[in-house]
Amino acid sequence: xxxxxxxxxxxxxxxxxxxxxxxxxxxxxxxxxxxxxxxxxxxxxxxxxxxxxxxxxxxxxxxxxxxxxxxxxxxxxxxxxxxxxxxxxxxxxxxxxxxxxxxxxxxxxxxxxxxxxxxxxxxxxxxxxxxxxxxxxxxxxxxxxxxxxxxxxxxxxxxxxxxxxxxxxxxxxxxxxxxxxxxxxxxxxxxxxxxxxxxxxxxxxxxxxxxxxxxxxxxxxxxxxxxxxxxxxxxxxxxxxxxxxxxxxxxxxxxxxxxxxxxxxxxxxxxxxxxxxxxxxxxxxxxxxxxxxxxxxxxxxxxxxxxxxxxxxxxxxxxxxxxxxxxxxxxxxxxxxxxxxxxxxxxxxxxxxxxxxxxxx
Amino acid sequence: xxxxxxxxxxxxxxxxxxxxxxxxxxxxxxxxxxxxxxxxxxxxxxxxxxxxxxxxxxxxxxxxxxxxxxxxxxxxxxxxxxxxxxxxxxxxxxxxxxxxxxxxxxxxxxxxxxxxxxxxxxxxxxxxxxxxxxxxxxxxxxxxxxxxxxxxxxxxxxxxxxxxxxxxxxxxxxxxxxxxxxxxxxxxxxxxxxxxxxxxxxxxxxxxxxxxxxxxxxxxxxxxxxxxxxxxxxxxxxxxxxxxxxxxxxxxxxxxxxxxxxxxx
Amino acid sequence: xxxxxxxxxxxxxxxxxxxxxxxxxxxxxxxxxxxxxxxxxxxxxxxxxxxxxxxxxxxxxxxxxxxxxxxxxxxxxxxxxxxxxxxxxxxxxxxxxxxxxxxxxxxxxxxxxxxxxxxxxxxxxxxxxxxxxxxxxxxxxxxxxxxxxxxxxxxxxxxxxxxxxxxxxxxxxxxxxxxxxxxxxxxxxxxxxxxxxxxxxxxxxxxxxxxxxxxxxxxxxxxxxxxxxxxxxxxxxxxxxxxxxxxxxxxxxxxxxxxxxxxxxxxxxxxxxxxxxxxxxxxxxxx
Numbered sequence: 001x002x003x004x005x006x007x008x009x010x011x012x013x014x015x016x017x018x019x020x021x022x023x024x025x026x027x028x029x030x031x032x033x034x035x036x037x038x039x040x041x042x043x044x045x046x047x048x049x050x051x052x053x054x055x056x057x058x059x060x061x062x063x064x065x066x067x068x069x070x071x072x073x074x075x076x077x078x079x080x081x082x083x084x085x086x087x088x089x090x091x092x093x094x095x096x097x098x099x100x101x102x103x104x105x106x107x108x109x110x111x112x113x114x115x116x117x118x119x120x121x122x123x124x125x126x127x128x129x130x131x132x133x134x135x136x137x138x139x140x141x142x143x144x145x146x147x148x149x150x151x152x153x154x155x156x157x158x159x160x161x162x163x164x165x166x167x168x169x170x171x172x173x174x175x176x177x178x179x180x181x182x183x184x185x186x187x188x189x190x191x192x193x194x195x196x197x198x199x200x201x202x203x204x205x206x207x208x209x210x211x212x213x214x215x216x217x218x219x220x221x222x223x224x225x226x227x228x229x230x231x232x233x234x235x236x237x238x239x240x241x242x243x244x245x246x247x248x249x250x251x252x253x254x255x256x257x258x259x260x261x262x263x264x265x266x267x268x269x270x271x272x273x274x275x276x277x278x279x280x281x282x283x284x285x286x287x288x289x290x291x292x293x294x295x296x297x298x299x300x301x302x303x304x305x306x307x308x309x310x311x312x313x314x315x316x317x318x319x320x321x322x323x324x325x326x327x328x329x330x331x332x333x334x335x336x337x338x339x340x341x342x343x344x345x346x347x348x349x350x351x352x353x354x355x356x357x358x359x360x361x
Numbered sequence: 362x363x364x365x366x367x368x369x370x371x372x373x374x375x376x377x378x379x380x381x382x383x384x385x386x387x388x389x390x391x392x393x394x395x396x397x398x399x400x401x402x403x404x405x406x407x408x409x410x411x412x413x414x415x416x417x418x419x420x421x422x423x424x425x426x427x428x429x430x431x432x433x434x435x436x437x438x439x440x441x442x443x444x445x446x447x448x449x450x451x452x453x454x455x456x457x458x459x460x461x462x463x464x465x466x467x468x469x470x471x472x473x474x475x476x477x478x479x480x481x482x483x484x485x486x487x488x489x490x491x492x493x494x495x496x497x498x499x500x501x502x503x504x505x506x507x508x509x510x511x512x513x514x515x516x517x518x519x520x521x522x523x524x525x526x527x528x529x530x531x532x533x534x535x536x537x538x539x540x541x542x543x544x545x546x547x548x549x550x551x552x553x554x555x556x557x558x559x560x561x562x563x564x565x566x567x568x569x570x571x572x573x574x575x576x577x578x579x580x581x582x583x584x585x586x587x588x589x590x591x592x593x594x595x596x597x598x599x600x601x602x603x604x605x606x607x608x609x610x611x612x613x614x615x616x617x618x619x620x621x622x623x624x625x626x
Numbered sequence: 627x628x629x630x631x632x633x634x635x636x637x638x639x640x641x642x643x644x645x646x647x648x649x650x651x652x653x654x655x656x657x658x659x660x661x662x663x664x665x666x667x668x669x670x671x672x673x674x675x676x677x678x679x680x681x682x683x684x685x686x687x688x689x690x691x692x693x694x695x696x697x698x699x700x701x702x703x704x705x706x707x708x709x710x711x712x713x714x715x716x717x718x719x720x721x722x723x724x725x726x727x728x729x730x731x732x733x734x735x736x737x738x739x740x741x742x743x744x745x746x747x748x749x750x751x752x753x754x755x756x757x758x759x760x761x762x763x764x765x766x767x768x769x770x771x772x773x774x775x776x777x778x779x780x781x782x783x784x785x786x787x788x789x790x791x792x793x794x795x796x797x798x799x800x801x802x803x804x805x806x807x808x809x810x811x812x813x814x815x816x817x818x819x820x821x822x823x824x825x826x827x828x829x830x831x832x833x834x835x836x837x838x839x840x841x842x843x844x845x846x847x848x849x850x851x852x853x854x855x856x857x858x859x860x861x862x863x864x865x866x867x868x869x870x871x872x873x874x875x876x877x878x879x880x881x882x883x884x885x886x887x888x889x890x891x892x893x894x895x896x897x898x899x900x901x902x903x904x905x906x907x908x909x910x911x912x913x
Contacts, residue, residue, distance in 0.1 A: 477652030606735025
């Protein structure tokens with residue numbers, strides 16, 4: 001177990017990258033504390049798998065360093081880093097039994113058979129696979145195969161970090177939540193650092209204490225699920241997390257007042273920094289309400305998603321979603337929208353540019 | 362990794378050496394060949410090739426070979442396509458037994474069939490025609506094509522067929538315009554193997570022909586024994602038989618590995 | 627999964643007719659000959675199973691069969707491991723892959739008698755590249771028309787040259803179908819190269835290797851043209867394999883009865899060994 005530090009990491013799959021766009025990872029500085037449950041969230045191609053492979057040692061970064069507990073491991077091969085990785089598709093040694101599969105990493109490291117048996121039995125019990133230990137691994141169902149590949153990671157008592165690369169892709173939907181809670185439980189029992197890569201926000205938000213959101217090879221925000229939801233540091237995070245995502249409204253600034261068309265919009269607090277660049281207002285649909293006064297808009301679509309109702313409106317050509325409860329308006333109705341002021345923020349070039357004010361009225 | 366690449370390089374060198382020697386011989390004069398050993402042709406000559414291209418008994422051999430190989434490939438693929446479709450999509454009485462029986466013909470030693478084939482094709486008056494050799498080679502090429510194509514068709518989901526029927530396609534139109542294009546890699550691989558096995562086979566081809574349809578390879582053996590030992594000429598004729606194969610394989614180069622795996626050849 | 631449809635028979639009918647025409651009629655002819663005796667002029671006498679007994683007891687058949695198994699055994703034991711080793715050391719992707727594959731497949735596309743003729747030219751003692759090299763550079767006395775050992779070494783080498791690529795291509799196809807994740811997982815699990823081969827590559831290649839061994843067994847068991855052109859079965863009978871002997875009896879001596887009986891025995895052995903091997907190799911999959 002160790003603290004993992006990524007220091008000014010850059011990676012390109014080209015031998016001599018010329019521009020920023022040739023970097024799969026632009027510049028990453030991160031600390032992963034010991035025993036934490038992290039999720040690495042982002043759309044496909046954002047560089048999260050690259051980052052994962054750099055930590056596991058399958059890739060050597062073009063620039064920068066990786067430290068485990070302060071020790072430079074940038075050039076160490078995977079088997080000397082004491083890490084474990086679970087892949088998208090279950091990797092199973094087909095010809096071996098479940099027991100031999102679980103024992104494989106220990107035997108490769110020359111542990112004696114008594115230790116091996118003790119560890120394998122402990123892990124098998126944790127994963128609830130004790131009754132299949134003597135069956136051939138090839139015949140297992142995908143979720144059990146995936147459990148065995150997790151088990152091969154956990155069986156080593158000295159793992160620094162266990163990494164999951166979209167491990168639930170091939171699992172049936174009704175088994176996904178079961179494996180996910182199993183994972184959460186495992187994390188509490190073995191207390192190893194775990195990094196979970198996914199593009200699925202539900203998986204990330206339910207598994208992790210800390211979520212790292214990536215886009216285009218950059219880390220855009222690190223925070224708890226609540227922080228990501230409530231104060232997205234970037235419009236991308238606002239948009240990517242939440243369903244439906246945050247409303248992004250183009251706006252102009254007049255004397256530090258945000259104007260959506262000709263309508264002034266009250267923000268959560270003062271704007272910091274220089275506001276040169278593209279300015280946008282961000283407000284989550286959960287904080288938009290229908291009212292008799294406020295921004296005039298037309299209802300274009302009403303969808304009942306169960307617990308609440310999503311009302312899609314059009315205001316000056318921009319789509320705005322509102323999540324409401326109670327009786328929805330009809331399609332084509334003229335309505336007025338109110339934004340909750342302490343949840344309405346300004347973004348400059350995509351990045352958050354307002355400071356919250358507790359006392360703001 | 363670096364060290365390992367030496368293995369395929371050495372292997373390819375080993376493969377190329379006899380071929381090089383054949384090609385080098387074909388450019389030597391008979392005099393030079395008989396007078397002793399030389400690594401490269403000392404007096405480079407195209408005479409051997411000139412002989413082949415001007416003597417009808419030589420160049421007709423090539424035309425004959427290419428003719429029956431082509432006919433065989435077309436017949437094999439044409440009848441194997443519907444059969445492979447039936448095996449990959451339907452269950453019917455005796456399907457497994459039939460499939461297995463087809464494959465056993467791949468194991469039949471050609472020598473076993475040489476004499477009966479001669480009698481059979483004489484009886485139906487096809488002896489010494491392209492069709493005789495083309496049909497005889499169907500014995501092993503049809504089972505092979507069915508096998509390869511069935512493998513490729515198995516990789517195409519059944520939903521494709523069903524969608525087409527829902528869209529109102531008739532079976533022949535679906536088969537010709539949708540299904541065959543979606544397995545064209547498989548058709549290419551199967552055609553390649555038909556070409557290959559028909560091209561390289563000699564025992565049956567020689568048995569079933571006399572003059573009119575005699576394959577080039579048989580012409581070579583005749584010439585070698587009758588006209589003394591004209592090694593240069595023999596080498597030139599041999600060199601020319603490598604070229605059609607080399608051309609065909611160039612076209613399927615990207616499918617070979619995949620074809621072997623998918624087609625289970 | 628598959629639907630029951632008896633009309634599918636119409637799809638297989640052309641295949642059935644063509645293959646049956648080529649397989650059944652000649653096979654019946656062979657069976658017919660195998661139980662009769664002829665002195666020419668199309669006069670036949672019923673012979674029963676005499677020919678079969680005679681063949682099965684004849685030293686000549688035993689010797690040819692022994693040589694045949696020896697040959698098949700030798701080429702399998704060389705070609706299979708060699709093919710796997712070459713496939714393992716090939717690059718997985720890039721420009722050189724198709725180049726390698728095309729060059730390697732080339733020997734398989736040469737007409738079989740040209741292969742024989744080519745090796746004949748290659749090994750001529752004084753003017754062949756290999757013959758000259760062995761005799762005049764290494765000083766080994768090499769002449770396969772005189773020395774049975776030299777003849778054997780030559781036909782085996784020729785077959786290795788001709789057919790190892792088939793094993794390479796099949797094994798390679800099996801190797802490239804292994805996802806990268808397996809190698810990465812093995813690295814993380816600390817597996818040695820040998821373990822990677824034993825527990826990942828070999829199991830994944832099993833299907834294609836079964837096919838490779840079967841094909842090489844069947845084809846080497848049926849081999850005729852290449853050794854016939856190269857050695858003519860000699861010196862003496864030292865390289866007279868089953869097919870060569872069969873053709874000698876059938877066409878050389880025109881002993882149709884014994885030749886037919888031998889054909890059937892020969893075919894039966896090929897079928898039996900193939901079937902046994904296939905059953906053993908695939909039995910594992912069910913358990």
